[in-house]
Amino acid sequence: MSKTRTTSFVEAAVLIAAILLPFLLQALGEEFYIGFATRLLIFALAATSLNFIVGYGGMVAFGHAAFFGGGAYVVAFLMQAGIVSAWITWPLAMFVAVGAALAIGALSLRTRGVYFIMITLAFAQMIYYSVISLQSAGGDDGLPLEQRSTLVPFDLANDTTLYWVALVALVICLIALKRLSHSRYGRALAGLRQNEQRMEALGYPVDRLKLACFVIGAGVAGLAGALLANQNGLASPTQLYWTQSGMLLVMVILGGVGQRYGGVLGAIALLGLEEALGLMTEYAHLYIGLALLAVVLFAPRGLAGLAGLRRG
Amino acid sequence: MSALLEIAGLKRHFGGLWATNGVDLTIERGEIHALIGPNGAGKTTLIHLISGALRPDAGRIVFAGADIAHHDMHERVALGITRSYQITQIFPHLPALENVRLAVQSRRRDWGSSFRMCRPASADFRMIEEAEEWLGRVGLAEAAGQIAADLAHGQQRALELAMALATRPQLLLLDEPMAGMGPEESAHMAALIASLKGEQTVLLVEHDMDIVFRLADRISVLVAGRVIISDSPDIVRNHPDVRRAYLGDEIQ
Numbered sequence: 001m002s003k004t005r006t007t008s009f010v011e012a013a014v015l016i017a018a019i020l021l022p023f024l025l026q027a028l029g030e031e032f033y034i035g036f037a038t039r040l041l042i043f044a045l046a047a048t049s050l051n052f053i054v055g056y057g058g059m060v061a062f063g064h065a066a067f068f069g070g071g072a073y074v075v076a077f078l079m080q081a082g083i084v085s086a087w088i089t090w091p092l093a094m095f096v097a098v099g100a101a102l103a104i105g106a107l108s109l110r111t112r113g114v115y116f117i118m119i120t121l122a123f124a125q126m127i128y129y130s131v132i133s134l135q136s137a138g139g140d141d142g143l144p145l146e147q148r149s150t151l152v153p154f155d156l157a158n159d160t161t162l163y164w165v166a167l168v169a170l171v172i173c174l175i176a177l178k179r180l181s182h183s184r185y186g187r188a189l190a191g192l193r194q195n196e197q198r199m200e201a202l203g204y205p206v207d208r209l210k211l212a213c214f215v216i217g218a219g220v221a222g223l224a225g226a227l228l229a230n231q232n233g234l235a236s237p238t239q240l241y242w243t244q245s246g247m248l249l250v251m252v253i254l255g256g257v258g259q260r261y262g263g264v265l266g267a268i269a270l271l272g273l274e275e276a277l278g279l280m281t282e283y284a285h286l287y288i289g290l291a292l293l294a295v296v297l298f299a300p301r302g303l304a305g306l307a308g309l310r311r312g
Numbered sequence: 313m314s315a316l317l318e319i320a321g322l323k324r325h326f327g328g329l330w331a332t333n334g335v336d337l338t339i340e341r342g343e344i345h346a347l348i349g350p351n352g353a354g355k356t357t358l359i360h361l362i363s364g365a366l367r368p369d370a371g372r373i374v375f376a377g378a379d380i381a382h383h384d385m386h387e388r389v390a391l392g393i394t395r396s397y398q399i400t401q402i403f404p405h406l407p408a409l410e411n412v413r414l415a416v417q418s419r420r421r422d423w424g425s426s427f428r429m430c431r432p433a434s435a436d437f438r439m440i441e442e443a444e445e446w447l448g449r450v451g452l453a454e455a456a457g458q459i460a461a462d463l464a465h466g467q468q469r470a471l472e473l474a475m476a477l478a479t480r481p482q483l484l485l486l487d488e489p490m491a492g493m494g495p496e497e498s499a500h501m502a503a504l505i506a507s508l509k510g511e512q513t514v515l516l517v518e519h520d521m522d523i524v525f526r527l528a529d530r531i532s533v534l535v536a537g538r539v540i541i542s543d544s545p546d547i548v549r550n551h552p553d554v555r556r557a558y559l560g561d562e563i564q
Contacts, residue, residue, distance in 0.1 A: 182432040184417055184424055191414050194403040201363070201401065203389030203418040203479055204426060212427060 018167055022160040034159045035231065040271055041166040042227045047251035048173055048263030049220035054249070055258030056181065057213035058193040062117045063104065063124030064248050067097040067218040069240030071225025073131060076143035076235035086149035086156065090226045097222025098215050100127070105214040109207050121242060128240040142236040149230055156230065166227050170264070173220055177260055189213060193258075254295050256302025265303040316341040316483055316513050317362070322371030322381075324361055331357040332368070333537030339483065344505070344514045346524045349534035350557070355517045356398060358534065359487045362515070363395040364388045376482065389418070392482030398491050400468045404461035408452055408471055411460050412443035415478035446474040450504055466497030473504060477512075484508070486516045490523070502527065525549065533557070 025033050050064045071093035078089045108119045131137045138144070148156040156162050180186045188209055191199045200206045229235045238244060247270070255266025273291065277284035299306050317339040324332040331354045339345045347355055360366040362373060364385035373381040380388055403411050416439045417426060423438060424431075434440065447453050450470040455463060460471060469489060476484055489505065490498045502523050508514060509527070518524050524531065525545045532542040535557045541548060548554055 179432075180429045182434065183429045184426050184431075184433045185429045187410070187414060187417065187433045188426045190406065191403050194405055195401055197397075198401040198403065198475075199414075200385050201389065201395055201397070202415050202475065203386045203394070205384075205386050209426065 015171065019164070022163055026160075031159070034163055036271075036275065038159070038163045038166050038231050039228075040268055041163065041170050042224050042231060043248075043251065043267040043271060044264040045166070045170045045173055045227070046221050046224035046263075047248050047255065047267045048170070048177065049217045049224060050248045051252045051255070051257065051259075051263040051266075052177065052220070053214055053217035054252055055256075055262060056177075056186070056189050056193075057210055057217070058189075058196075059109075059210060059214060060113075060117050060249075061108075061120045061214065061217075062242070062245050062249065063120035063122075064217075064221055065240050065242065065244035066104070066124035066127045067101060067221035068225045068228070068244060068248070069131075069235070069237075070097050070100060070127065071222035072229035072232075072235035072239050073137065073143065073225075074222070075149060075226045075229045076145055077137070079145050079147075079149070080143065084147065084150050086151040086226075086230075089149055090223060093226040094219045094222040097225070098219045101215045101218030102211070105211045105218075109210055109214070121245070124240070124245060125242055128237065128242070131240055132237050138235075140237060142234050142238075144234050145229060148233075149226075162227075162230060166231075169223060169227065174260065174264070181260070185209070185212070250292060252302075254292060254302055256304030259302060259304030261307075262302050262304045265307070269303060314341055315339065316376060317515075318372075318374040319362070320372045320374075322358075322361060322373065323369045324357060324366060325369060330537050332361060335371070335534070335537070335539055337532055337539050337542060339513060339515055340530075341482075342510060342513055343529040344509055344516060344527055346516045346518060346528035346531045347534060348518070348521070348524055348531060353534040354537045355534055356487055357537075359395060359485050359515075359517060362483075363393060363485055365395075389479055389481075392480075393485065394476045394479045394481035394483075395485035396472050396476050396487060396489060398488045400465070400472055402460045402468055402472055402475070404459070406460060407457050408447060408460055408463065408467075409440065409443050409456040411471055412446050412474050412478050413439050415475040416442045416446075419479045443478065446478045447471075449477065450474040451500070464497075466493055466500065469493065469497070469501060470504065473501075482513060484512055484514045486514060486518075488517055488519065490518060490520060498523070 021037055022034050025031060046068050053059050053061050074093040074096045075089045078092065083089055104120065104123045108116055111119055132139055150156060151165065154161050154165065188204060192206065192209060196206055225239065228239065251266030251270050252262055254269050255264065256262030270288065273288050274284055277287055295302060315338050319335055319337040322332055322335040323330060335358060349355055357366065361368050364383060368381050371381065372379050375391060375393060380391065417433065420439065423436060444456060447456050450473055452467060452470055452474065455467060460468065463471060473489065490501050493501060505514065506527055516528065528545055530543060531545055531548045532539050533548060533554050540553055540557060541551055
């Protein structure tokens with residue numbers, strides 16, 4: 001079998017396994033892990049959206065928590081206002097993330113490299129401190145959701161349904177990412193990553209191309225945030241904090257910067273390690289740090305690179 | 313012939329140094345115009361100013377009737393000014409063909425915007441065919457599938473020329489296209505530039521005087537940030553100021 005056919009075969013097998021996973025967990029009487037698997041999917045979605053900005057757009061953004069947490073708060077706010085339908089609140093969560101990214105991106109993209117890292121971090125921290133100082137946003141406690149969003153005709157109150165919805169969102173995102181990477185826009189991003197000056201000299205509007213990438217990544221992060229608020233029953237300030245941005249970046253680096261499945265593999269590896277090591281030792285984060293170090297030193301293309309998965 | 317580019321009173325300083333100190337320069341449509349001058353005369357700065365990599369402190373750059381002194385670089389490319397660089401600027405990890413196809417994609421907005429995210433770019437054969445034509449034009453037809461970084465230095469310079477040509481500029485700015493080349497590669501590049509004569513307006517910065525005097529229709533001499541003469545090769549060669557300021561005893 002050719003490499004692409006092997007890859008498609010593995011993709012199909014993993015997808016089927018992912019669809020059937022809740023049935024397996026129910027049969028084993030381990031329903032608790034359906035929630036954990038949903039968390040994995042949501043973080044995989046958020047990490048993939050960051051990987052799009054970092055790995056495809058070549059912008060090391062350190063403020064992704066603003067969009068991820070922002071999406072959660074939009075859903076929680078609207079629920080307090082009595083709007084519970086996911087058909088309204090989730091697109092709005094994406095919309096707000098996109099709007100924030102337009103403003104933050106337009107200002108941050110005037111800078112490059114380490115300055116870009118710092119300015120995106122600064123904007124995200126500004127949003128964090130604004131939100132926790134708001135009494136109506138629950139301050140340090142966050143905003144609890146009275147119930148899950150409704151997604152007629154599906155019943156999101158059911159954990160398995162929420163799992164499948166998160167899976168559908170992730171799969172659509174990954175398919176879109178594949179299509180996009182071969183499109184005119186995707187090829188232009190490939191050029192940008194390699195030689196921004198040359199792209200400008202060929203007549204490409206470099207800043208607008210990068211802003212579009214930043215905004216798309218933020219919009220998807222907003223959706224992931226909306227999903228996480230539903231999974232946790234809470235829009236939490238920690239989801240807006242810089243450590244959340246750092247955690248998503250670690251996932252991207254672990255999984256593989258610019259690799260299509262980098263975000264997914266990174267989320268599974270990091271959360272999986274936390275869960276597994278957390279049961280065994282108090283020093284889980286020490287071992288995770290060592291694993292990250294090993295990947296950076298010995299597998300610069302991350303777990304996706306180790307697995308022989310190709311870009312695009 | 314009519315003026316394609318008219319520069320008047322152009323100034324740009326870096327700290328206390330006026331790298332461009334009141335440049336007046338006219339480039340006629342269809343000519344190969346060489347820009348020469350001693351090191352530090354401000355040749356590359358002038359290329360940066362015309363291409364949009366730098367903004368002038370004063371003066372006008374009128375291109376095809378419009379003052380573009382403060383346009384962004386990508387806007388100038390859309391208007392018809394494309395440059396090459398002294399140090400090779402390509403997409404090293406992409407195949408040669410894709411390097412040129414990206415140039416075609418940039419120009420042919422009527423075939424599809426570069427913000428289109430769904431349809432595969434490779435499904436548009438027109439872009440690939442045109443990119444192949446440009447590669448053939450610079451003698452790289454055989455190298456289309458090779459990764460750009462694996463090409464020889466001279467081939468990379470030729471690839472860069474193909475990319476610049478593929479944007480179909482009205483004015484092509486070539487900043488030392490033979491930099492770092494051996495005699496054979498230089499001769500090939502000189503022949504390529506000569507093949508543009510009559511169909512492509514070129515502003516050429518080059519150190520090799522033999523090539524400059526052979527290729528250029530007109531030559532401008534830049535000394536200390538000013539153009540001291542702009543005329544035909546014969547007149548420039550024999551002009552006493554030029555000989556004193558720049559050529560010395562090099563040309564007898």
